[in-house]
Amino acid sequence: MTNNWVLFSFYKEQWYLEKRNAICMTCGRVSPLATQSNFEDLAVDFEGTTASGVERFYRRTLDKLRLKLLESSVVHTVTLKQTERRKKNKKIAAAVYLYQADNDGEWGELWFDFENGTAEIVRLADWDTVKSNVFAKTAIRYIQGLPEARLLKSVVVPFWKGRA
Structure with a gap:
């Protein structure tokens, strides 16, 4: 069960990053910035979540990604x-x-x-x-x-x- 939760969390984080930044994290395709989702739009996709809650999750996800990149000396x-x-x-x-x-x-x-x-x-x-x-x-x-x-x-x- 724990592994499934980790995978779900990873895909949820990836989905948020892709929608917010208008970039496919699988292939690297960059969409026009006009397709970038704002926090209010992202909150609508997940019921019971506010725009500020989505923004906090997004910021935590960015920090997590940044630390992973630091650990691997990529950035x-x-x-x-x-x-x-x-x-x-x-x-x-x-x-x-x-x-x-x-x-x-x-x-x-x-x-x-x-x-x-x-x-x-x-x-x-x-x-x-x-x-x-x-x-x-x-x-x-x-x-x-x-x-x-x-x-x-x-x-x-x-x-x-x-x-x-």
């Missing part, structure tokens, strides 16, 4: 948490972020000066390499690529190590 992630933000003339002038490599170990620290367009690695996170700083550099590129209005308080950034 890596940098987790970022904003700890400080300074404004000057109503614009964000600087920010401090903690970053963590592959969801494990001690956090590193990054400082951003948006006025001058610079970033500094203050402290390396565990598992970040001293020579290449692949996790810190990925985090810096991601944050510097965001428009000021989208400067996030926290985010998990996936990447392939060869492409960092």
Whole structure:
């Protein structure tokens, strides 16, 4: 009975991911984004479920998938948490972020000066390499690529190590 429940859970998770992201997880076919289901539509398909319940399930499923990909070294992630933000003339002038490599170990620290367009690695996170700083550099590129209005308080950034 337990194996059947695990299979059902897997297929349910796969179904949600496919409908929400408009992609077939079996063949990789990508459908037009207009066919992407919103959480309200997904809730209708499963009676007794609310849109917020579907969204929570979807987020848990994404976390589970991300951890599986991390375990198999297919993908890596940098987790970022904003700890400080300074404004000057109503614009964000600087920010401090903690970053963590592959969801494990001690956090590193990054400082951003948006006025001058610079970033500094203050402290390396565990598992970040001293020579290449692949996790810190990925985090810096991601944050510097965001428009000021989208400067996030926290985010998990996936990447392939060869492409960092």
